[in-house]
Amino acid sequence: MNLKLYNSLTREKETFTPINEGRIGMYVCGPTVYSDVHLGNCRTFVSFDVIYRYLLHLGYKVRYVRNITDVGHLLDDGEDRMSKGARLNQLEPMEVAQKYANGFHDIMRIFNALPPSIEPRATGHILEQIEMVQQIIDNGYGYEQNGSVYFDTMKFIAENDNVYGQLSGRVVEDLLSESRDNLKNQSEKKHPADFAIWMKASPEHIMRWNSPWSVGFPGWHLECSAMSTKYLGKTFDIHGGGNDLKFPHHENEVAQNVGSCGHAPANYWLHTNMLLMNGKKMSKSDGNTISPTELFTGDSPHVTKGYSPMIVRFFMLQSHYRSTLDLTDEALQAAEKGYRRLMEANRVLQDLQAPANASAGELDKEINDIIDQAYAEMNDDFNTPRALARLFELVTRINGLKDGHLPAEEVSTPTLSLLKETFRIFIFDLFGLKDEIEGSDNGQGLTNGLMNVILNIRQDARANKNWATSDLIRDSLKDLGIQVKDGKEGATWTVE
RNA sequence: GGUUGGGUGGCCGAGUGGCUAGGCAGAGGUCUGCAAAACCUCGUACGGCGGUUCGAAUCCGCUCCCAACCUCCA
Numbered sequence: 199m200n201l202k203l204y205n206s207l208t209r210e211k212e213t214f215t216p217i218n219e220g221r222i223g224m225y226v227c228g229p230t231v232y233s234d235v236h237l238g239n240c241r242t243f244v245s246f247d248v249i250y251r252y253l254l255h256l257g258y259k260v261r262y263v264r265n266i267t268d269v270g271h272l273l274d275d276g277e278d279r280m281s282k283g284a285r286l287n288q289l290e291p292m293e294v295a296q297k298y299a300n301g302f303h304d305i306m307r308i309f310n311a312l313p314p315s316i317e318p319r320a321t322g323h324i325l326e327q328i329e330m331v332q333q334i335i336d337n338g339y340g341y342e343q344n345g346s347v348y349f350d351t352m353k354f355i356a357e358n359d360n361v362y363g364q365l366s367g368r369v370v371e372d373l374l375s376e377s378r379d380n381l382k383n384q385s386e387k388k389h390p391a392d393f394a395i396w397m398k399a400s401p402e403h404i405m406r407w408n409s410p411w412s413v414g415f416p417g418w419h420l421e422c423s424a425m426s427t428k429y430l431g432k433t434f435d436i437h438g439g440g441n442d443l444k445f446p447h448h449e450n451e452v453a454q455n456v457g458s459c460g461h462a463p464a465n466y467w468l469h470t471n472m473l474l475m476n477g478k479k480m481s482k483s484d485g486n487t488i489s490p491t492e493l494f495t496g497d498s499p500h501v502t503k504g505y506s507p508m509i510v511r512f513f514m515l516q517s518h519y520r521s522t523l524d525l526t527d528e529a530l531q532a533a534e535k536g537y538r539r540l541m542e543a544n545r546v547l548q549d550l551q552a553p554a555n556a557s558a559g560e561l562d563k564e565i566n567d568i569i570d571q572a573y574a575e576m577n578d579d580f581n582t583p584r585a586l587a588r589l590f591e592l593v594t595r596i597n598g599l600k601d602g603h604l605p606a607e608e609v610s611t612p613t614l615s616l617l618k619e620t621f622r623i624f625i626f627d628l629f630g631l632k633d634e635i636e637g638s639d640n641g642q643g644l645t646n647g648l649m650n651v652i653l654n655i656r657q658d659a660r661a662n663k664n665w666a667t668s669d670l671i672r673d674s675l676k677d678l679g680i681q682v683k684d685g686k687e688g689a690t691w692t693v694e
Numbered sequence: 695g696g697u698u699g700g701g702u703g704g705c706c707g708a709g710u711g712g713c714u715a716g717g718c719a720g721a722g723g724u725c726u727g728c729a730a731a732a733c734c735u736c737g738u739a740c741g742g743c744g745g746u747u748c749g750a751a752u753c754c755g756c757u758c759c760c761a762a763c764c765u766c767c768a
Contacts, residue, residue, distance in 0.1 A: 209698095229768070242768035279766070366763075367697050418766090440768030445697080471699085472762065483767060516717070517707060522700080522761070529706040532718035539717080542731085583708050587716035594733080601725085603733055665727060672729085683731045690731090 201256065203436075204520060204579045206365060206444065206467040211579055214466065216435050222253055222260045223434030225426040225464065227443055228317070230267040231298035232279040235305050236487050237510075237525070238480040241473040242440045244511055244630075245519035247311040249438070249468070249580050251628050263429050264314040265422060266302075268295035268321050269405050269415055281404050291405050292321070305490050308507045310630045316429050320421035324407045327416040327424045330458050331396050331409075339457035343386040345398030345412030351391040354453050362453055365467060366445035393450055395420050419450040426463055427455065437464035441471050442479075474524045475500060488525070501527045505534060508634050512537040515582045515629055536590075541633050542692060543593040544621050546600050552611040559608030561595070566613060568592055569620050582629065589624060592617065601686065653682070653689045 201214040216222050226246050229239050243264075253260050268291070283294040306313070320327075331347050334340040339350050355362045363369055387393075398412035399405070406413045416424075426434065432455070439448060448467065455463040473480045480487050488498045496504030505513075513533035517523040568588050575584035596617075598604035609617075625631050652671060659667035672682045679694045 227768075230766080232766095236768090239768045245768090363697095368764075369697085441699090442763065442767060445763055446765095470768065472768075474761080477761075479762065479767090481767065512717095513706090520699090521707080524706075526706075528718080532706060534718090536717045546732095581708080583717095584715070587708070590716055591714095597732055598734095601732055660727080663727070669728080676730090681730070684726070684729085685731080686725090692731090 201577050202579055203466060203468065205465075206469045212466070216258065217433065217465070220257070220259060222258045222436065223430035224250065224253070224260060224262050224436040224438065225422070225430055225434065226262070226264045226314070226437075227422060227439035227447070228264040228266050229302055230279060231295045231302060232283045233298060233482065234489055235298070235302045236480065236482050237490055237493060238440075238473040238482075238487070239302075240305060240309060240490055240510075241514050241523065242470040243306060243311055244309055244514050245470045246438050246468075247309075247630055248515070248582060248628065249519075250312060250314075251630055252576055252580060255623070255628055261316070261430065262314040263316045263318065263426065265425055266295070266299055266317060266319045267418070267421060268292075268299075268319050269421075284404065295319070295321070308490070308494075309511055310507070310632055312630070318425045318429065320416065320425075321405075323421065323425050323428065324416065326428055327420045328396075328407075328409050330420060330424045330427075330454065331411075331416070333458040334395060334454065337457055339453075340395060341388070342411050345414065346386060346394055347396040347411055348387050348392045349395050349450065349453060349457065350388065351393070351453065352389045354457055358456060361456055361462070362449065365452060366449050368445060368449065393417060393419065393446065395454065419447055420454060422447075423451050423454040423458070423463065427459070432459050432461040432463070434464055436466045436468060438468040438470070441469045444469055468519075470519045471522045474522050475526075477524060480525070500525075501530065505530050506634055508631050509534045509537050511629075511631060512540075515586060515631075518579075518581060518583055520579075537631075538692075540586075540589065540593060540625065541631075543596045544625055544633070547596045547618055547621055550596070550599060550606075550614060550618075552609065552614045553607050556607050556610050556614075558610040558613065559605065561604060561608040562610050562613050565592065565595060565609065565617055568595075569616065572620070572624065576628065585624065586629075589621070592621070649680075649691055653691065656682075657688065 202211045203214050204210070205212050224246075226243075228243075229235055246264075250260060250262050281291055283289075283298075284291040287294065289297075303313075331340060334349065335342070335347065339354050340347050341350055342348075351362065394417040396409060396411055396414055396416060398414040403415070405415050407415060426437070437448070452462055455461060475486055475488065478486050488500050490507075490510075492498040493501060493510060494504050494507060496502070509530065510533075513525075513530055514523065516533060516536070568591050572585045572588035572592075575581045575588060578584075595604060599606050599609065652675070656668045656671040659665075659671070675682055675691070676694075681692050681694050683690050683692070
């Protein structure tokens with residue numbers, strides 16, 4: 199089985215071959231920490247978390263680098279996002295960055311996303327960025343104007359065939375017609391498609407560093423070029439990010455890397471699609487947004503109730519990372535039911551015992567085939583919705599085995615073990631889900647014991663046809679959010 | 695206007711020349727003291743108009759509609 203992934207660069211699915219066998223370098227553009235992280239960002243990082251987890255599962259040694267941008271994003275009025283956040287809250291820019299970086303990490307932990315191997319910050323790599331600017335100038339692709347340095351896009355295009363525009367499909371002629379004059383220092387550029395790699399700081403600009411050209415700050419696109427090169431080399435395996443970064447950010451990044459060292463940064467570019475709400479991109483800037491916390495608590499006009507982090511994660515897994523995903527209350531309710539069904543089936547499965555006379559029959563083959571298919575889906579560009587579908591096909595089998603509908607003796611002991619292991623691997627290791635029912639119970643031993651006592655009393659009542667008592671117990675537990683399920687082997691319970 | 699990607703059953707969402715996606719909701723049934731859960735069965739969808747083909751939701755053309763990017767955003 200080999201891994202295929204969709205390369206934005208070629209717009210085709212390609213067989214993945216790492217530069218160094220057994221090792222993968224992966225760079226993902228992280229958040230700009232000027233305000234609370236929003237749910238759209240989370241979707242992208244959850245998507246890459248699953249990709250990271252799957253690559254690890256395949257046995258690769260992965261260096262996963264995800265940056266934090268804490269300087270360089272300019273607003274329309276030319277003010278840096280970080281500076282503005284600092285001014286408004288009377289904080290040091292670094293305090294703003296730290297505050298929201300902390301919040302971002304908290305939310306990532308809540309979503310059960312693994313931390314990256316390295317999480318570099320733009321402000322921690324000013325020297326590397328200055329060096330890269332110098333290299334670009336030395337190679338003839340950068341020019342200075344009044345202390346700012348710009349990338350000479352037209353010259354780069356003229357001297358490097360088919361590099362600029364390959365990612366986004368832009369062509370020079372279109373760029374020519376895209377003259378916009380509302381950007382600061384626009385007049386300093388030789389061409390509208392040129393972009394700043396070093397900006398001279400205006401007097402009131404508080405984020406500033408010394409450089410050969412001026413006291414100023416690096417351009418936005420530069421940080422990723424400099425930091426990916428530093429930690430992953432001039433060319434590495436995978437570069438990822440949100441679709442909205444394709445142009446201009448990633449296009450300019452490629453130009454900077456090629457312009458400074460003659461190498462394209464990455465062999466494979468992966469882009470995640472946008473999270474929508476009401477059919478429109480979820481976005482901080484236009485207010486069409488819901489924060490992770492609001493979604494968890496239900497404190498938002500967009501949802502009728504709160505949805506736990508794992509339900510939201512499950513919801514995201516139900517769509518492919520390259521497709522848009524429309525967030526609606528109805529879809530979340532469906533995800534909640536589906537998530538519970540999957541978790542419940544896993545609990546049932548882990549308790550399943552193979553009968554003594556078990557041997558591989560028709561059902562055994564069926565289960566093995568579905569397991570193989572589930573891995574094949576993941577190998578096909580990390581197709582989590584299809585892999586999930588395979589898991590649900592197994593859920594039907596698991597429940598059938600449990601209630602005796604399907605012949606347990608047709609499933610061999612090794613296959614049952616494999617099924618149990620596969621479920622654990624997919625749900626917990628690859629999808630990164632947690633069983634919130636089990637996880638939320640700190641005193642589980644005690645709770646289990648108490649529940650056994652209660653259910654035994656109810657069983658006695660039922661044996662005596664004392665329906666009033668048995669229903670009282672069931673209804674009272676239901677009020678506490680505990681659901682009692684009567685089965686052939688007695689009653690079981692789950693937290694709703 | 696340019697670039698890119700879409701329009702799939704009540705909802706979400708896969709798929710891609712012939713073979714069941716899956717989840718949720720709905721209908722009928724089994725089980726149960728009743729209920730819940732679970733299991734079984736069911737609906738037969740692919741924007742519109744043409745074309746290619748033995749056969750298209752899947753390929754081609756035209757057309758309508760939507761979104762993202764082109765300005766900070768994952």
